[in-house]
Amino acid sequence: MNKGYLGDNIPKLGFGLMRLPMIGEEIDMEQTISMVDTFMQKGFTYFDTAYVYINGKSEVAAREALVKRYPRDSFTVATKLPLWDNVETEEDMQRIFDTSMERLGVDYIDFYLLHAMDKTKFEKADAIGAWDFIFKMKEQGKIRHCGFSFHDSADVLDEALTKHPEAEFVQLQINYLDWESDNVQARKCYEVCLKHNKPIVVMEPIKGGSLASMAESAQSVLTNANPDASVASWAVRYCAGLDNIVTVLSGMSTQAQMDDNVSYMENFQPLSEEESATLNKAIDALNAIPTIPCTACRYCVDDCPQQINIPEIFKAMNGYKQFGNAAGTNKPFNQWNYNRATKDGGKASDCIQCGSCEAHCPQHINIIEELKAAAAVYEA
Numbered sequence: 001m002n003k004g005y006l007g008d009n010i011p012k013l014g015f016g017l018m019r020l021p022m023i024g025e026e027i028d029m030e031q032t033i034s035m036v037d038t039f040m041q042k043g044f045t046y047f048d049t050a051y052v053y054i055n056g057k058s059e060v061a062a063r064e065a066l067v068k069r070y071p072r073d074s075f076t077v078a079t080k081l082p083l084w085d086n087v088e089t090e091e092d093m094q095r096i097f098d099t100s101m102e103r104l105g106v107d108y109i110d111f112y113l114l115h116a117m118d119k120t121k122f123e124k125a126d127a128i129g130a131w132d133f134i135f136k137m138k139e140q141g142k143i144r145h146c147g148f149s150f151h152d153s154a155d156v157l158d159e160a161l162t163k164h165p166e167a168e169f170v171q172l173q174i175n176y177l178d179w180e181s182d183n184v185q186a187r188k189c190y191e192v193c194l195k196h197n198k199p200i201v202v203m204e205p206i207k208g209g210s211l212a213s214m215a216e217s218a219q220s221v222l223t224n225a226n227p228d229a230s231v232a233s234w235a236v237r238y239c240a241g242l243d244n245i246v247t248v249l250s251g252m253s254t255q256a257q258m259d260d261n262v263s264y265m266e267n268f269q270p271l272s273e274e275e276s277a278t279l280n281k282a283i284d285a286l287n288a289i290p291t292i293p294c295t296a297c298r299y300c301v302d303d304c305p306q307q308i309n310i311p312e313i314f315k316a317m318n319g320y321k322q323f324g325n326a327a328g329t330n331k332p333f334n335q336w337n338y339n340r341a342t343k344d345g346g347k348a349s350d351c352i353q354c355g356s357c358e359a360h361c362p363q364h365i366n367i368i369e370e371l372k373a374a375a376a377v378y379e380a
């Protein structure tokens with residue numbers, strides 16, 4: 001995109017404030033302040049929070065660690081308007097907007113987004129006048145730029161941008177593994193933004209932390225190519241090298257993650273041709289890892305006497321097969337998803353091997369054996 005676009009002078013690493021370091025239920029402010037200081041000292045400027053992050057504590061932390069301690073024109077801050085169930089009127093939106101301003105301690109917001117938009121929320125935004133509201137705030141000088149974050153298909157995005165050309169930017173989930181995914185449609189959504197000439201803020205470049213640590217067969221491709229580069233750095237640099245990017249958000253939780261990110265983004269270089277080829281080999285290695293071919297049709301579920309949520313357990317296991325332990329922990333990847341999948345029904349180890357599920361499975365999955373493997377991983 002030509003110079004002069006929204007974001008051409010914004011450094012390509014943004015600080016996502018949704019996973020700040022915690023001590024119990026409270027944000028670890030000492031570490032947060034240290035991370036903010038490192039980020040600012042290295043010349044970065046973009047901070048991303050939301051009304052709902054950490055139950056509102058993220059916006060307050062941004063005020064204490066950033067707004068109160070740095071000149072207002074030395075950083076930009078983004079926050080978001082949720083269009084959840086309890087937001088139905090202009091008064092509701094005004095209350096949330098005013099609360100965000102107060103929590104942040106600012107008299108204007110640089111980037112204001114309709115949060116987590118999908119087909120249903122676009123319909124709601126039209127119905128309750130959310131677009132009119134945010135542009136009214138912009139006219140009043142309380143917002144610099146209006147956009148939205150997005151979680152739906154490329155077709156829905158195309159429709160939304162056709163209907164609302166006034167949107168100034170879009171926040172998209174992009175990472176190298178989901179680039180061609182049918183579910184996330186990262187490439188297709190990215191191309192829709194190019195078609196509509198909308199700059200893009202990238203979120204989840206590391207796929208919620210997944211791409212910071214992965215199965216050895218894939219990870220070794222990256223670490224052998226460059227033993228000094230973190231595995232996460234490949235994911236962030238991949239996104240930052242795309243055209244038309246405002247910035248790439250990284251939801252950092254530790255000073256160590258901050259130090260790593262700023263080390264390679266301070267003098268950012270896009271992936272070279274050779275590095276891109278290496279990354280493609282790592283993607284091939286990840287995709288070559290055998291996973292359970294469950295299509296989530298759920299034919300197996302109804303007759304299970306133990307009420308085991310088989311497809312959701314398999315979904316968790318497929319993440320584990322590709323990513324092993326969650327980055328920086330001894331916990332199996334997707335432990336939280338497994339716990340959620342088994343909260344209201346049976347655990348994998350509750351299977352009594354009646355075989356009913358296998359008789360229903362069109363994919364001929366050896367469900368009983370796969371559940372034994374899941375129990376060994378998640379119930380150990």
Ligand code: SF4
Nearest residue numbers: 304351352354355357
């Ligand atoms: S074999 Fe196990 S998982 Fe399958 S239906 Fe029977 S109890 Fe449920």
Ligand code: SF4
Nearest residue numbers: 294295297298300361
């Ligand atoms: S029937 Fe087979 S493919 Fe369908 S949800 Fe169950 S395990 Fe998955």
